[in-house]
Amino acid sequence: MSAGAATPAATETGTGPTPAIHVRGLRRVFGDRAVLDGLDLDVPRGEFLALLGASGTGKTTLLRILGALDHPDDGTVLVPRRRTIVFQEPRLVPNKRVLANVTVAMPRGEATRAVGLRALAEVGLDSHARAWPATLSGGEAQRVALARALVREPELLLLDEPFAALDALTRLRMQDLVGELCAAHRPAVLLVTHDVDEAIRLADRVTVLRGGALVRDERVTVPRPRDAADPAFRALRDRLLVDLGVRRPGAGADPTIREGELT
Template identity: 80%
Template sequence: MSTSTPPTATAVRVRGLRRVFGARSVLDGLELTLARGEFLALLGASGSGKTTLLRILGALDGADGGEALVPEARTIVFQEPRLIPSKKVLANVTVGLPRGAATRATGLRALAEVGLERHADAWPATLSGGEAQRVALARALVREPELLLLDEPFAALDALTRLRMQDLVGELRRIHHPAVLLVTHDVDEAVRLADRVAVLRDGRLVTDEPVTVARPRDPGDPAFVALRRRLLADLGVHTSEEAPPHDPTPASVSPEGASA
């Protein structure tokens, strides 16, 4: 599998990608392109291969066939913040970067962007779940990636914190302009954030369409509701009626085991 930099206008180009576990093809000839600065949300049931694809693009796993062209500058934010307990917040943000005053200043700017500049000298154990995930975002973006990979980064947060984190990711994407691939089970989250939404099933994309709902996106907007219903149907969830416009509970595909 190739991991060289794709053409200038393209952040990700995947052709015929295959990943096999035993006798099961999790990814089976998958095709995907992602433009620079574009935000793609990837939906799919548990075990459909969403995280497998993300791990391949992030060089954490290998493919059994096909080609994946990605930029060298890429970072991943996982569901768990994965902070180093023995390092303070600022040191977690700048881990792996050269030491010096410029690095400290860069780290502090990144913390300010996520609203945690006053927590630079705090220990990870003192942070709330949302604060820890904001540190993880700062750590990812301090490297100015061309590709940001998000693996269900809000799944463990409460509903209100999740909405705030979604807004923060949208704002950071506007500032830094990376291409973004978000893996999620949450249909409303996908429609709220993404430029495109794709559905992965049987190792291939069965849906890949732009989100044309006007921003800021209201779950009660008829266009939002219609797209939400179509995506749920593609995921095998059929609804008999629309969700109430003021229902704060996001539509999601309930996991039935470990995510692939």
């Protein structure tokens, strides 16, 4: 299908030189409200994009459309065939052991088992292959979900606030793990998050969704590893908080707001 042709549903691309995500004029309407209204977005293969926005602005709606869990009312949506999603909840199958959760719906056999064990080793859980999901901590369960997503070698990885339910320390460790794994596997990544610091820490680009369209699309030039005390980090954070309506232009930090996080 031509990249310029409008379609009411997400269309899969092949493996040619097209972007991993190509969106033009995307509209999604609920009742009389256009949650996404003429949205345009391109994400090259191998790029990590963070999507910020207040609750109800359509971030998860966009992710669900890209993952073929929802449909647009108008516009063009081109995505790769191989794409996977990690949600805020791990969504593990309770009556399957960890390894079986990682390789669920894949062909049975020694080759699949070996691939699954390698994926678990990448997230530091190869010793938990025979464990039941109920015995895992929240961070461990989310690592299993990440292994399940990456074992399929996706061209596009969609992350829907995957760290939101974790404690602060586990959240930082998971951010580091996701950054390392995405650098190794090189899928295109779309991370939906409310956490401004998280977006800056992980992403190559940061976008802000407001009023159904992107009001900011900026490349993150802060050198890695990224330090929240870096003036460039703080300056970008301030710009994003202004875009999100959390801070007035030129205003200092608001002591009533947890730094970096949008609620």
